[in-house]
Amino acid sequence: xxEWRRQFPLRAHGCRLLNQFGQHFKxxxxxxxxxxxxxxxxxxxxxxxxxxxxHAVAAMGFTVVRLPFSSEMLRVERVPPGAIDYVQNxxxxxxxxxxxxxxxxxxxxAAGVTVIINNHTTVGAWSGGVELNGMWFRDQCKVYTEQSxxxxxxxxxxxxxxxxxxxxxDIRNEVRPTSMMxxxxxxxxxxxxxxxxxxxxxCTLVEGDSSMGMEGEGARALMDANAPGLVVVERIAWPxxxxxxxxxxxxxxxxxxxxxxxxxxAVHMYAWSGPGAWSPKHFMPGVLRSFFDVVDYVGARSxxxxxxxxxxxxxxxxxxxxxxxxxxxPVWLSxxxxxxxxxxxxxxxxxxxxxxxxxxxxxxxxxxxxxxxxSDDEAYGILTNDWQPxxxxxxxxxLRRLCPQAVLPSPKKAQTRRPLQLPARARADSGSLSPFHxxxxxxxxxxxxxxxxxxxxxxxxxAPFPWCQPLPGPLVPWPSSTxxxxxxxxxxxxxxxxxxxxDPGKDGGPWRPSDCHAHHVVGSExxxxxxxxxxxx
Numbered sequence: 001x002x003e004w005r006r007q008f009p010l011r012a013h014g015c016r017l018l019n020q021f022g023q024h025f026k027x028x029x030x031x032x033x034x035x036x037x038x039x040x041x042x043x044x045x046x047x048x049x050x051x052x053x054x055h056a057v058a059a060m061g062f063t064v065v066r067l068p069f070s071s072e073m074l075r076v077e078r079v080p081p082g083a084i085d086y087v088q089n090x091x092x093x094x095x096x097x098x099x100x101x102x103x104x105x106x107x108x109x110a111a112g113v114t115v116i117i118n119n120h121t122t123v124g125a126w127s128g129g130v131e132l133n134g135m136w137f138r139d140q141c142k143v144y145t146e147q148s149x150x151x152x153x154x155x156x157x158x159x160x161x162x163x164x165x166x167x168x169x170d171i172r173n174e175v176r177p178t179s180m181m182x183x184x185x186x187x188x189x190x191x192x193x194x195x196x197x198x199x200x201x202x203c204t205l206v207e208g209d210s211s212m213g214m215e216g217e218g219a220r221a222l223m224d225a226n227a228p229g230l231v232v233v234e235r236i237a238w239p240x241x242x243x244x245x246x247x248x249x250x251x252x253x254x255x256x257x258x259x260x261x262x263x264x265x266a267v268h269m270y271a272w273s274g275p276g277a278w279s280p281k282h283f284m285p286g287v288l289r290s291f292f293d294v295v296d297y298v299g300a301r302s303x304x305x306x307x308x309x310x311x312x313x314x315x316x317x318x319x320x321x322x323x324x325x326x327x328x329x330p331v332w333l334s335x336x337x338x339x340x341x342x343x344x345x346x347x348x349x350x351x352x353x354x355x356x357x358x359x360x361x362x363x364x365x366x367x368x369x370x371x372x373x374x375s376d377d378e379a380y381g382i383l384t385n386d387w388q389p390x391x392x393x394x395x396x397x398x399l400r401r402l403c404p405q406a407v408l409p410s411p412k413k414a415q416t417r418r419p420l421q422l423p424a425r426a427r428a429d430s431g432s433l434s435p436f437h438x439x440x441x442x443x444x445x446x447x448x449x450x451x452x453x454x455x456x457x458x459x460x461x462x463a464p465f466p467w468c469q470p471l472p473g474p475l476v477p478w479p480s481s482t483x484x485x486x487x488x489x490x491x492x493x494x495x496x497x498x499x500x501x502x503d504p505g506k507d508g509g510p511w512r513p514s515d516c517h518a519h520h521v522v523g524s525e526x527x528x529x530x531x532x533x534x535x536x537x
Contacts, residue, residue: 004112008164009228011261014327017230017360027332028403029064029116029362030057030382035104036068036120036127036173037372039083040076040097042104044367044387046085050092053387054107057366060389060396061403065108066170066334066362068120071144071152073097076124102159109165116232117156118170118334119149126372127173130238134176135185136199150203150221157227168230169222170334171203174237174268185236187245197246200233201256204263223258231258232332234266239276243267243320243331251329260329267320268335271305271346275315305346312346313353324357337364337380338395351398363399 007019019025034042044053057065076097084100086093092100105115121133122144138144153171160166175196177184188197204222222231233252235243243265246252253260304312313321320331333354338347354361368381382396383389390396 005164008167010167012330015324015330017330026404027064027360029066030062031066031362031365033068033365033367035073035101036070038124039080040073040124041079041083041100045089047387049088050107054111056389058111058113061400064114066116066118068118070121070124072123114165114167116168116170120173130177130180132178134178136172153203154221154225157222157225168232170232176237204231204256204258230264231262232264232266242318264330264332266332266334269304271343274303309349312349316353333359333361335364339379354402
């Protein structure tokens with residue numbers, strides 16, 4: 001295990017990441033969300049022990065987990081009831097969300113899986129579309145400013161400086177507009193306040209030299225904090241332009257005067273997203289979607305999922321593949337995912353491209369079950385409903401082809417655990433820092449209180465578009481350890497079935513009635529209940 005840890009930190013050499021032994025280290029990853037959402041801890045802790053979840057990630061062949069967190073999570077003191085089953089995760093009882101986040105990192109490291117921590121949201125809520133989590137700061141909010149975002153990153157870097165499994169810092173997820181009528185972020189050539197190039201450079205570099213103005217030149221933040229990890233900078237999500245925009249007129253490492261081997265550029269792709277101008281039709285109901293179909297047709301715009309194999313590969317070359325072909329810098333496709341219906345064909349096309357160019361990737365997501373803030377199931381999840389690998393899933397099989405051959409280290413845990421706490425300043429102010437604080441009382445579903453809206457008089461046009469719920473969104477009750485946990489019928493395999501999921505990568509024969517399994521619901525005082533779940537194949 002110590003030999004495994006000695007290979008870090010990683011450094012970029014051209015378009016590849018190398019370990020301390022000069023060997024190529026591929027980011028073959030998966031996203032594990034939850035700490036960025038309404039309940040402030042990773043999903044699955046109400047279903048399985050943390051150590052089992054982490055070793056399942058390793059067993060599936062992933063080398064890295066992109067671990068989203070919200071700025072609010074750093075300031076919340078208690079985990080909402082029901083988010084963790086403390087019968088299965090007794091050692092997590094009494095911990096704050098940030099301390100649970102610590103344990104997730106430590107357990108992943110013990111399983112031989114690295115972590116790239118990702119500031120996914122500002123306040124803990126499901127993120128998507130044009131919405132108030134689009135920027136790295138909260139307009140007119142005194143709590144979530146750009147400077148507090150930078151301070152949070154310095155604190156996190158110091159927090160994990162002695163954790164070699166933390167190999168990088170993905171400084172912000174999918175920067176995008178916060179409203180349809182308000183200002184949009186740009187990479188340079190825009191108002192300094194909304195200039196993502198300047199802000200990303202500030203997080204990487206600037207910590208207080210006011211004489212340098214807003215140019216991203218001056219004393220260092222993450223670098224000066226002796227943060228050993230890679231700095232991951234994502235392209236703006238909407239519109240999704242080519243990475244050439246981020247490299248001209250100067251690449252970031254030159255513009256910010258940071259070591260070239262520390263910067264990784266990241267992109268996201270889904271079948272419903274596309275290059276250039278953003279098309280909202282994926283989020284629209286029937287008639288409106290038809291209207292935007294016509295608009296996109298007239299404008300000759302295609303979403304990634306609408307492209308042929310040849311057109312898709314040509315577009316990916318324009319978007320980011322040239323960085324690999326020209327050996328410019330590492331590119332991490334840190335989000336891609338699909339459902340098992342019409343998107344699977346598109347996903348296969350992308351995987352063929354990733355295989356051909358040996359691209360670093362992270363699948364979205366590991367999670368299954370209801371999405372935070374909603375009742376719909378996570379259609380992209382690659383686990384069974386009780387959070388075990390679903391080996392027969394064609395998406396997992398495709399991803400395993402892209403993963404490097406790995407030797408799993410011993411599951412032995414680290415012998416010492418450094419006490420990790422918020423800085424004294426943050427602790428002293430913790431009662432007033434979160435504009436979306438949780439009012440938690442025993443046996444009551446947690447409710448988010450949007451106090452920040454009381455500080456900001458937002459005009460109607462500044463609100464998110466109708467298809468996006470205002471933050472923080474409704475919180476859906478999380479099944480507590482004493483309630484019956486119902487699962488959707490005929491959706492996922494409930495138990496490992498002989499000949500189906502017991503052998504990695506092998507499909508069994510057709511499902512038989514004898515494949516039903518009795519399952520005792522933890523905490524239920526009722527008798528065992530029998531549930532049958534079929535594969536999706």
